[in-house]
Amino acid sequence: MNVMAKAEKKISSAFIYFFGSFGGILFGYDIGVMTGALPFLQADWHLENAASLVGWITSAVMFGAIFGGALAGQLSDKFGRRKMILMSAIVFMVFSVLSGVSPDMGETSAYYLIIVRMLLGLAVGAASALVPAYMSEMAPASARGRLSGLNQTMIVSGMLLSYVVDFLLKDLPGEWAWRLMLGLAAVPALILFLGVLRLPESPRFLLRKGDEAQARRVLTYIRKNPAEIDQELASIKETAKEERQANSKTSWSTLFSSKYRYLVIAGVGVAAFQQFQGANAIFYYIPLIVQKATGQAASSNLMWPIVQGVILVIGSLVYMWIADKFNRRTLLMVGGAVMGLSFILPAIINWMMPNMNPMTIVVFLCIYVAFYSFTWAPLTWVLVGEIFPLAIRGRASGLASSFNWIGSWLVGLIFPIMTASMPQEAVFAIFGVICILGVIFVKTCVPETRGHTLEEIEEQGTNRGRVKASNPEN
Template structure:
């Protein structure tokens, strides 16, 4: 038996969710880097703006799929270490892109996206499998706080580097991402494997030691027995883990719910704000995008504060209640500027930016953290890795399409109209929650599986 390293719960939850900082940093960094890339390469193509920005999300689609399969075989912990290594390499390669290397930078960011997608699929699984049911919402929500912190960190780095020469500025912005990736790699080496992964691979004694790190002693055997019972039932089933089987077999209700929430989170348009806020403000006010880097910092600060609000209320309100509230508030925040601009003339152009801040606030304490909480807890053990990878991939499909199409859409129609379209999608997401997503608050992972898996 391999000896489990003795580490504290705080260490486990900190480094277990630290991958969110990498996720968040690379979500936000292109927001500040893109205006300087435009200057340095004299880039005036909406197509290449969309390609370079969205290429990371394209890679993340496949990274999520890769993580789904690999994490079931090598474990969540090793998947985090591997993702950190890929991230380090991809960040450094981005920083040394040749001048006017549109194709090079696009391909490198696809490679980098493999890591981001893998992290987005693996961290929710690891955190949900390492936390007790009664506090899973709050502790799993730390993942998003890390994402928000990483996003804000990227915006602050962008802001302070804006006074450097354009070529040096964007290269430094992209290269600095290797620092948190190195921290994650070192920290992940001491993380224990998740108990459900260990039991699924018949490493019972190791699982017992890991559970003792995060659960009271009188709960250890009950936890092991519950996981073993689920594993035994799953071992008696036939080939149910193929993608088509997940959506049509006995797992379909939970798979559709989890994947649907993950997909809607991105199709609701949030990354149009996080990737392009300097360009959005520039179009609204007429000021140069490179002089609007304080706005991403403001949006990032709102996002981080909202994540703290979620940590305070996560286990006090039902998941569905918060998602319905958030989706409604986000939808109205997108639709109201279009209505106001239609009804009134000479409206201050910053009215749209004001409503975008409200949108980010609603997003930050509802859909942003809860998506990953639900992805981490809703899927049955036998397909958890693959289903989480699928959910992550669908999430990144949405991010890729929003990142690619937003500059093209705003080149042909007003920003208010584009955001109104996203607002309608937000309201569609609310309907999806009402009709298709079960309540999971306060239930163990095994209880969720037992209640909702349809034989």
């Protein structure tokens, strides 16, 4: 035990936070990689006029992620966040390679790739649920927004990495280009696996399992003040004691009991709105969007994803700077309002000026991405990581992740079908209305969490939930 303690004491807090959030690289890479691979895959397998098949190939990862998020969230309550992140990295490596070596057997190839990408989605969904939970449980309340925002920085860095890889490989023969783009996702998965091997388990999970000594040891890596450690341990222990007493009664139905319903609706609702607002339509299909607007071949528009990726990375850094200076609700409402207008205004301008420059819509999409990058993109996962009480955190985080991926899957699936049957401006206007509805939801249904401990958030949310239950007219 002493040898283990000495080995663990060499782990710096920077190392813990870096690899604790590195799963976002996998998440981001797979969101972005199909953006560049799709034009070459369409040409190689002659899918230019198969909108529904293209939608399924693109969205298959998100379909698998629906189940991966829920499954990993539940299993992490039993086996721990760290072990499940390791398992996710292994699954990601295997199915990334299998995606890159898809057999060329006509239409059968498309179905093979869809199935493999669904299985890959299990790992992507797991990462989307586990990383925010792990980071929120490791970060101090005063810096939780900023440190949890590392997850978003990793996600958008993974997206930018995939866009750059796509651009560098675009001059290879078509078949080799898309295969390497998909297969190279195994590299960051391997890096994640090796890094997480040295990470400690979450102190909250350790206390829940009764290992107070190890929980204290982990807190010494990431907290400088001994008094802060004692106070945090006492607070976590009190909550953990209450949750252990009720553990035998905890089930999926517990999420919607009067004690937790308000917080679950708030967290799951924000996670769902983030995707139904249409951001991933841009990230998955921007070369095809530009192609439809300008008539230029999609494979020649791979610089546009890099532009979007750079905006996303800059936005994530802006968020880390402002994360703990502004309320979560304020940022979500301001961001959602601008995002909604960025989608709705091109439709209005096109209606008033039918000869509108086709690149106008792309400019507005860049404005949308800029505001999304430092509001809804990072704050969704910060809220998911901090709003759910310990007793239901695994299940609730998994449910939120699954609803997030349901939205991502549906957007990825139906966007090419919608744009094949109506003007792009009209499609984005629909997403704009959803953005405005998201603002209304945040204003009426989401509690403020900035600067509160996880235990304070639980008390705040459950108390408001009881008030709502006793005064339904309010």
